[in-house]
Amino acid sequence: MTEKTPLLEVRNLWVKLPDEEDAIIRGLNLTIYPGEVHALMGPNGSGKSTLAKVLSGHPGYEVTDGEVLFRGENILELEPDDRARMGLFLAFQYPMEVPGVTIANFLRLAYQRRFDTEVKYTEFYKILLQHLKKLEMDPSFAGRPVNEGFSGGEKKRFEIVQLSLLEPVLSVLDETDSGLDIDALKIVSNGVNAMRSPERSFLVITHYQRILNYITPDYVHVMVEGRIVRSGGPELALQLEEKGYDWVRGELAGATAP
Amino acid sequence: MQATSTLSRDLVLEVSQKLQEPRWLLEKRLAAWEAFARLPYPTLKTEEWRYTNLSKVPLEGLALELPTGQKLSRQDLPAQVRSRLEQAELSGVAVFVGADLVYLELPEELQAQGVVLTSIAQALQTHEAPIQNALFRTVGWNEKLQAYNAALFTHGAFLFVPKGVEFDAPIGVFNYLEGGRLSIGRTLIVAEPNSKAVYIEEYVSPTPVHEGVNLSVSELVLAQGAQLRHSHVQTLALGFYHFHRTRALLARDARLNDLTATFGGTLARTETQSELAGPGADSEMLGLYFAHGEQHLDHYTLQHHAEHHTKSDLLYKGAVKDRAHTVYSGLIKLEEAAQKADAYQSNRNLLLSSEARVDSIPQLEIAANEVRCTHGSTTAPVDEMQLFYLMSRGVPKHVAQQVLVKAHLYDVLTRIPLLPLREHIERIIEEKVRL
Numbered sequence: 191m192t193e194k195t196p197l198l199e200v201r202n203l204w205v206k207l208p209d210e211e212d213a214i215i216r217g218l219n220l221t222i223y224p225g226e227v228h229a230l231m232g233p234n235g236s237g238k239s240t241l242a243k244v245l246s247g248h249p250g251y252e253v254t255d256g257e258v259l260f261r262g263e264n265i266l267e268l269e270p271d272d273r274a275r276m277g278l279f280l281a282f283q284y285p286m287e288v289p290g291v292t293i294a295n296f297l298r299l300a301y302q303r304r305f306d307t308e309v310k311y312t313e314f315y316k317i318l319l320q321h322l323k324k325l326e327m328d329p330s331f332a333g334r335p336v337n338e339g340f341s342g343g344e345k346k347r348f349e350i351v352q353l354s355l356l357e358p359v360l361s362v363l364d365e366t367d368s369g370l371d372i373d374a375l376k377i378v379s380n381g382v383n384a385m386r387s388p389e390r391s392f393l394v395i396t397h398y399q400r401i402l403n404y405i406t407p408d409y410v411h412v413m414v415e416g417r418i419v420r421s422g423g424p425e426l427a428l429q430l431e432e433k434g435y436d437w438v439r440g441e442l443a444g445a446t447a448p
Numbered sequence: 449m450q451a452t453s454t455l456s457r458d459l460v461l462e463v464s465q466k467l468q469e470p471r472w473l474l475e476k477r478l479a480a481w482e483a484f485a486r487l488p489y490p491t492l493k494t495e496e497w498r499y500t501n502l503s504k505v506p507l508e509g510l511a512l513e514l515p516t517g518q519k520l521s522r523q524d525l526p527a528q529v530r531s532r533l534e535q536a537e538l539s540g541v542a543v544f545v546g547a548d549l550v551y552l553e554l555p556e557e558l559q560a561q562g563v564v565l566t567s568i569a570q571a572l573q574t575h576e577a578p579i580q581n582a583l584f585r586t587v588g589w590n591e592k593l594q595a596y597n598a599a600l601f602t603h604g605a606f607l608f609v610p611k612g613v614e615f616d617a618p619i620g621v622f623n624y625l626e627g628g629r630l631s632i633g634r635t636l637i638v639a640e641p642n643s644k645a646v647y648i649e650e651y652v653s654p655t656p657v658h659e660g661v662n663l664s665v666s667e668l669v670l671a672q673g674a675q676l677r678h679s680h681v682q683t684l685a686l687g688f689y690h691f692h693r694t695r696a697l698l699a700r701d702a703r704l705n706d707l708t709a710t711f712g713g714t715l716a717r718t719e720t721q722s723e724l725a726g727p728g729a730d731s732e733m734l735g736l737y738f739a740h741g742e743q744h745l746d747h748y749t750l751q752h753h754a755e756h757h758t759k760s761d762l763l764y765k766g767a768v769k770d771r772a773h774t775v776y777s778g779l780i781k782l783e784e785a786a787q788k789a790d791a792y793q794s795n796r797n798l799l800l801s802s803e804a805r806v807d808s809i810p811q812l813e814i815a816a817n818e819v820r821c822t823h824g825s826t827t828a829p830v831d832e833m834q835l836f837y838l839m840s841r842g843v844p845k846h847v848a849q850q851v852l853v854k855a856h857l858y859d860v861l862t863r864i865p866l867l868p869l870r871e872h873i874e875r876i877i878e879e880k881v882r883l
Contacts, residue, residue, distance in 0.1 A: 247836075247839075248836060250832075269839065269845065271840075275842045286831075287834075288837065288838070289859065290854070290858045291851055291854075296843075296851070299847060300838075300842045300843055303844070356841065
C-alpha cells in the first residue's frame with residue numbers, strides 16, 4: 191500500500207464561513223488511495239457537507255489553514271472547473287435547478303471539457319442516452335432544463351448520470367442517499383458500483399448506514415465537530431447504526447477528559 | 449439623399465405635398481405641428497422619463513430625411529437586409545432605405561385575398577377610407593415626440609388584412625437607416641374582423657454610423673376577433689438614438705402577441721402599449737433587451753384594460769453588462785369597467801457587472817374591484833450557486849456565464865413560435881455576450 195501515491199490527501203484542514211468566527215472544519219486529516227471507497231459518517235452539523243463543498247471549490251467558504259492535495263497538487267487555489275477537469279466530482283446534496291439550460295446542452299459542454307474533445311450534438315446525444323438508461327431515466331430528460339421540476343429522487347439520480355458520464359477519478363457523494371426510496375437507492379448504488387475500479391475512488395458522505403449495504407466501503411470514518419474522531423472498517427458503520435452517534439460523542443468526551 | 453434641416457410649418461407642408469397627400473391628412477399634420485410647437489420635451493422631472501436624459505440627444509440637430517423615389521432590386525438591397533431576407537422565411541417583404549420604400553414583395557396568393565402591403569403614401573391612392581379611419585387613432589399628438597412624428601413622418605408601411613383572411617408566415621418590414629439624419633417613420637396595421645396576421649418590423653443599419661435619430665410609431669388596429677403577432681426588433685448601430693412607440697387597439701375578442709426586442713443604439717426608448725377596448729381582448733407583450741458598453745435602453749409599457757373580461761400578460765427580460773443602463777417602467781391600468789380582468793406583469797433583469805445599472809418600476813392603477821392582477825420585478829446578478837454548479841462539472845466561468853445569460857433571456861424566446869426570428873435573436877445575444 192505504501193508505495194502507492196494517495197489520490198487525495200487532506201492535511202490539517204480548517205474551514206469557516208467568511209463572516210463567522212468559529213470554524214466548521216477543525217483540523218481534519220483524510221487520505222484516500224486509488225481504488226478505495228471511504229464512507230464519511232457523522233451527525234448533522236458535524237461538517238461533512240462542508241468538506242464536500244470545500245473539496246469541489248464552493249465559493250461560500252474560507253479555508254484558514256491546511257491543504258488539500260489531489261493527484262499530488264494543492265487544489266485549494268484552483269477554480270471549480272479546473273478541479274472537475276482533473277477528475278474530481280461532487281454529487282450535490284441539493285442539486286441546483288438551472289432553468290433555460292437543457293441537460294444535453296449543459297453536459298455536452300462538460301463532456302467536451304472533461305475529455306478535451308469536440309463532440310457533435312447528435313453524437314453526444316447518443317452517449318447521453320446510454321447514461322440516462324443506466325440510471326433508469328427517460329430519454330426525454332436530455333431535452334429538459336437542468337433539475338427544473340425534478341423530484342428529489344430524479345435530482346439524485348441525475349447526479350449519478352453525470353458521474354457516470356464524466357468518469358471522475360474521485361467522486362464525492364454528498365448525502366446522495368437522503369430522500370431516496372429503496373428502489374431509487376438501489377439504482378443509484380448500482381450506478382456507483384458499476385464505476386468502481388482500481389483507479390477510481392469514492393468518498394460517500396452519509397448520515398445513515400443504509401447506503402453502505404449497497405456500496406460497501408473499504409473504510410468508515412466518523413466525523414464529529416469538524417474532525418474525524420474515529421476510523422475503521424465497514425463494521426464501524428454497523429456499530430454506529432446500533433449505538434448511535436452519542437456513543438462516539440461519549441467516547442470522545444471520555445478520551446479528552448482530564 | 450435629400451434632406452432639410454429647419455423644422456417649420458413649411459416643412460410640414462413640404463412633406464405632405466411631396467407625398468401628394470389628401471387635404472384631411474395635411475390638416476391633421478398641421479394640428480400635430482401646432483401641438484409640437486406648444487409642448488415641451490420630456491425632462492428628468494417628467495414622471496415617465498425619470499431615468500432617461502434627452503438633453504444630449506440631437507432631437508432637432510439633424511436634417512430630416514425626405515423621400516427621393518429610389519427603388520432597388522432584391523440583389524441591390526443593403527447587405528444587412530439581404531442576409532436577413534435569406535434567413536427569415538417571410539411571406540411578404542417591404543424594405544425602406546431612409547424615407548424610400550425601395551423594395552416590395554407580396555405573394556399573389558395574399559394579394560388575391562385583398563391583403564395590402566405598401567407605403568402609407570402609396571396606399572392612400574387605393575385604400576384611403578381604412579387609412580383615414582385608423583391613422584392617428586391609437587397614437588395622436590398629445591405628447592411631444594408623438595406630435596413630432598405625426599407632423600413630420602415621411603414614410604412607413606401600411607398593412608391591411610381583410611376580414612377573415614389568415615396567414616401564418618410573417619411579413620417582414622425592414623427599416624434601413626444610414627445614420628447622420630433624422631428619420632421619421634410611421635407604420636399602420638389594420639386587421640379586420642377575424643383576420644390573422646404575423647408582422648415583423650426591424651430597424652437595421654450599417655456599422656459604424658454618424659449620429660442618427662429615429663422617431664417611429666406603429667399603430668395596430670385590431671377589429672373584433674382579429675389576431676396579430678407583431679414584433680419590433682431593433683439592432684441599430686451605436687450612434688443611433690431610437691424613439692419608438694407601438695400602440696395597439698384591441699376590439700372584442702381580438703388577440704395581440706407582441707415582441708419588443710432591443711439590442712442596438714446609443715440610447716433607445718421603446719414604448720409598447722395595448723388598449724383592451726372590448727371584452728375578451730387578450731394581449732401578450734414580451735420584451736427582450738441586452739445592453740452593453742455605455743448603452744442606455746429604456747422600455748415603457750402600458751396595459752390598459754378598458755373593458756371587462758380582458759386579459760393581458762407581460763414578460764420583459766433583460767441583461768445588462770459593462771457600464772450600460774436599462775430602464776423598465778410599466779403601468780397596468782384597469783378602468784372601472786374592467787371587471788373580471790386578468791393582468792400580469794413581470795420584469796426580470798440580470799446584472800452582469802457591478803457598474804451596470806437597472807431601474808425597474810412596475811406600477812398599478814386599479815379602478816375596478818373584481819380583478820386578478822399581479823406584477824413583479826427582480827434585478828439580480830448571475831446566481832452564484834448556478835454558476836458553481838455548472839463550473840463544478842468542468843465548464844469554465846466565462847462559458848457558464850454565457851450559458852446563464854442565454855438561459856435568462858431564452859424563456860421569452862421560447863414563447864415566440866417564429867423559429868427563424870428566434871434563431872436570429874439568439875445569434876445576436878451570443879454575439880453580445882462575447883463583446
